[in-house]
Amino acid sequence: MDIKMKIENLNFFYGELQALKDINIEIESKKITALIGPSGCGKSTFITSLNRMSDLIEGTKVEGKITLDGEDIHNSEVDVIELRKQVGMLFQKPNPFPKSIYDNVIYGPKRYGGKRKVELDEVVEKSLRGAALWDEVKDKLHQSALMLSGGQQQRLCIARCLAAQPEVLLMDEPTSALDPLSTLKIEELFDELKKNYTIIIVTHSMQQAARISDNTAFFLNGELIEFGKTTSLYMKPVNSLTEEYITGRFG
Amino acid sequence: MRDNNISSRKLKNAVFHGIVLGATGFGIVALILLLMQVFRTGLMWLDWDFILSMPSRFPEKAGILSALAGSIWTIGLTILFSLPLGIGTAIYLEEYSNKKSWYNKLLQLNISNLAGVPSIVYGMLGLALFVRFLNFERSILSGALTLTLLIMPVIIVASQEAIKSVPNTLRQGSLALGVTKWQTITGVVLPYALPGILTGSILAISRAMGEAAPLIMVGAAGYVAFLPSGPMDSFTVLPIQIFNWTSRPQAEFQNIASAGIIVLMILLLSANAVAIILRNKYQNRMD
Ligand SMILES: Nc1ncnc2c1ncn2[C@@H]1O[C@H](COP(=O)(O)OP(=O)(O)O)[C@@H](O)[C@H]1O
Ligand SMILES: [Mg+2]
Numbered sequence: 001m002d003i004k005m006k007i008e009n010l011n012f013f014y015g016e017l018q019a020l021k022d023i024n025i026e027i028e029s030k031k032i033t034a035l036i037g038p039s040g041c042g043k044s045t046f047i048t049s050l051n052r053m054s055d056l057i058e059g060t061k062v063e064g065k066i067t068l069d070g071e072d073i074h075n076s077e078v079d080v081i082e083l084r085k086q087v088g089m090l091f092q093k094p095n096p097f098p099k100s101i102y103d104n105v106i107y108g109p110k111r112y113g114g115k116r117k118v119e120l121d122e123v124v125e126k127s128l129r130g131a132a133l134w135d136e137v138k139d140k141l142h143q144s145a146l147m148l149s150g151g152q153q154q155r156l157c158i159a160r161c162l163a164a165q166p167e168v169l170l171m172d173e174p175t176s177a178l179d180p181l182s183t184l185k186i187e188e189l190f191d192e193l194k195k196n197y198t199i200i201i202v203t204h205s206m207q208q209a210a211r212i213s214d215n216t217a218f219f220l221n222g223e224l225i226e227f228g229k230t231t232s233l234y235m236k237p238v239n240s241l242t243e244e245y246i247t248g249r250f251g
Numbered sequence: 252m253r254d255n256n257i258s259s260r261k262l263k264n265a266v267f268h269g270i271v272l273g274a275t276g277f278g279i280v281a282l283i284l285l286l287m288q289v290f291r292t293g294l295m296w297l298d299w300d301f302i303l304s305m306p307s308r309f310p311e312k313a314g315i316l317s318a319l320a321g322s323i324w325t326i327g328l329t330i331l332f333s334l335p336l337g338i339g340t341a342i343y344l345e346e347y348s349n350k351k352s353w354y355n356k357l358l359q360l361n362i363s364n365l366a367g368v369p370s371i372v373y374g375m376l377g378l379a380l381f382v383r384f385l386n387f388e389r390s391i392l393s394g395a396l397t398l399t400l401l402i403m404p405v406i407i408v409a410s411q412e413a414i415k416s417v418p419n420t421l422r423q424g425s426l427a428l429g430v431t432k433w434q435t436i437t438g439v440v441l442p443y444a445l446p447g448i449l450t451g452s453i454l455a456i457s458r459a460m461g462e463a464a465p466l467i468m469v470g471a472a473g474y475v476a477f478l479p480s481g482p483m484d485s486f487t488v489l490p491i492q493i494f495n496w497t498s499r500p501q502a503e504f505q506n507i508a509s510a511g512i513i514v515l516m517i518l519l520l521s522a523n524a525v526a527i528i529l530r531n532k533y534q535n536r537m538d
Binding site: 051053056081082083084085086088089091093095096097098099107108111112157160161164 | 418421424426428429430431434438439
């Protein structure tokens with residue numbers, strides 16, 4: 001088993017409020033790890049602590065250790081800018097920039113520097129293909145991204161992440177704002193994506209977690225209740241709280 | 252009983268409609284009368300000769316060139332100073348400063364209040380600070396710096412509002428891609444806020460273009476018969492030249508003052524047109 005990220009004894013505080021309590025998880029490389037649990041249990045907090053987007057919120061405190069390929073991401077040597085290139089993030093609501101489709105995809109690479117125009121063109125095609133959007137937009141790359149449907153916008157945001165050549169993709173309920181058909185398209189994409197990327201996805205749909213993930217973590221009130229292979233967690237959960245949650249008795 | 256009530260409400264409705272219509276009408280009628288007066292007296296004096304000649308004691312020879320050049324110099328420098336300073340301040344206040352700290356609240360309160368200070372007060376400040384203390388004398392530079400102080404609060408407040416309107420999800424989307432904060436500001440925050448910043452700034456700059464009082468304080472001259480060749484030259488501007496002409500006894504000077512007013516209005520309207528065009532251009536790109 002190849003471990004991409006390892007989270008050890010993670011505690012997270014918003015001021016006085018402790019949102020994560022002593023979390024220990026190992027994220028398998030090139031697998032999909034799903035995070036489930038009722039809202040407010042700390043899933044978003046967990047996921048934003050992995051690329052340190054949580055640093056942007058004032059008054060927070062992190063304890064414990066998070067490693068990416070064995071390196072502590074809170075180490076003072078680690079550049080948080082570089083970390084976020086390696087660990088890309090997709091948000092709940094699609095948030096394309098009010099720019100052209102082309103400019104959205106190259107937003108990152110253009111700013112990391114050192115790429116020529118031809119190379120950027122390549123990046124655009126490759127990333128859009130990677131997000132299964134190329135065929136739909138190849139004739140209108142210079143139109144505004146805001147013209148796209150919600151599902152296309154979310155795939156554009158995936159392409160935008162891919163253009164940074166990340167290793168890990170964090171997704172916080174990426175399909176919760178989309179219709180069933182768009183959701184299906186994105187779920188189909190996951191099989192392709194996990195060949196090259198390690199994916200951690202928060203979902204409030206247990207069916208979705210069951211369909212797409214290899215491993216599942218169940219959170220409750222800031223604690224990790226159970227973590228294991230998705231099949232075994234759903235077939236024979238060890239913890240009775242997990243069983244109650246997946247059979248829909250609460251949350 | 253019930254009918255009665257309805258008809259009295261209808262009457263009230265009609266009365267208020269009349270009052271607000273009257274209020275609008277008053278402004279419009281006054282404006283039209285003013286414009287008619289200006290055009291009637293000024294239009295026949297307005298030709299290329301008028302625009303390309305220096306002021307003179309003889310009304311038929313007098314022109315507006317030195318004032319026009321002075322206005323362009325002064326406003327040009329004012330734009331050069333006030334835009335970077337104003338927008339920079341707004342970026343600092345919105346994106347970098349800790350908004351909860353007491354000194355920031357104080358700063359914010361001050362900026363908002365400064366926007367309402369009479370322009371003559373800025374003129375006195377300019378006289379003391381730029382003309383005397385910094386020894387810039389009665390120059391275009393002193394005038395431009397004074398106007399910069401005058402319009403900076405307006406530019407800051409307008410830019411802040413525009414920056415505030417940028418959705419946070421865009422900032423997060425940008426930062427999550429591993430670009431720096433500064434790249435996020437130039438990459439998504441400013442482009443999104445630009446229409447608002449431009450609109451506010453150009454309105455502020457048009458205000459500066461029409462100001463006479465603070466420039467009289469810092470010593471803009473009433474009669475300048477040469478073209479300024481640099482920022483340290485003495486100068487006059489359109490509003491002061493117009494004021495100077497209107498205060499002369501001869502009727503002809505009243506008329507060329509009107510011609511000057513037309514030139515100033517054309518300048519102001521062009522500035523506003525530019526604002527509208529720029530705003531629409533960027534807004535279209537947004538949606
Ligand atoms: N910015 C914040 N400031 C303070 N408390 C927060 C903030 N974000 C989340 N929380 C709190 O942390 C807990 C976990 O929230 P979150 O991670 O968003 O849960 P989930 O994503 O599972 O719904 C909740 O109690 C929530 O109220
Ligand atoms: Mg959440």
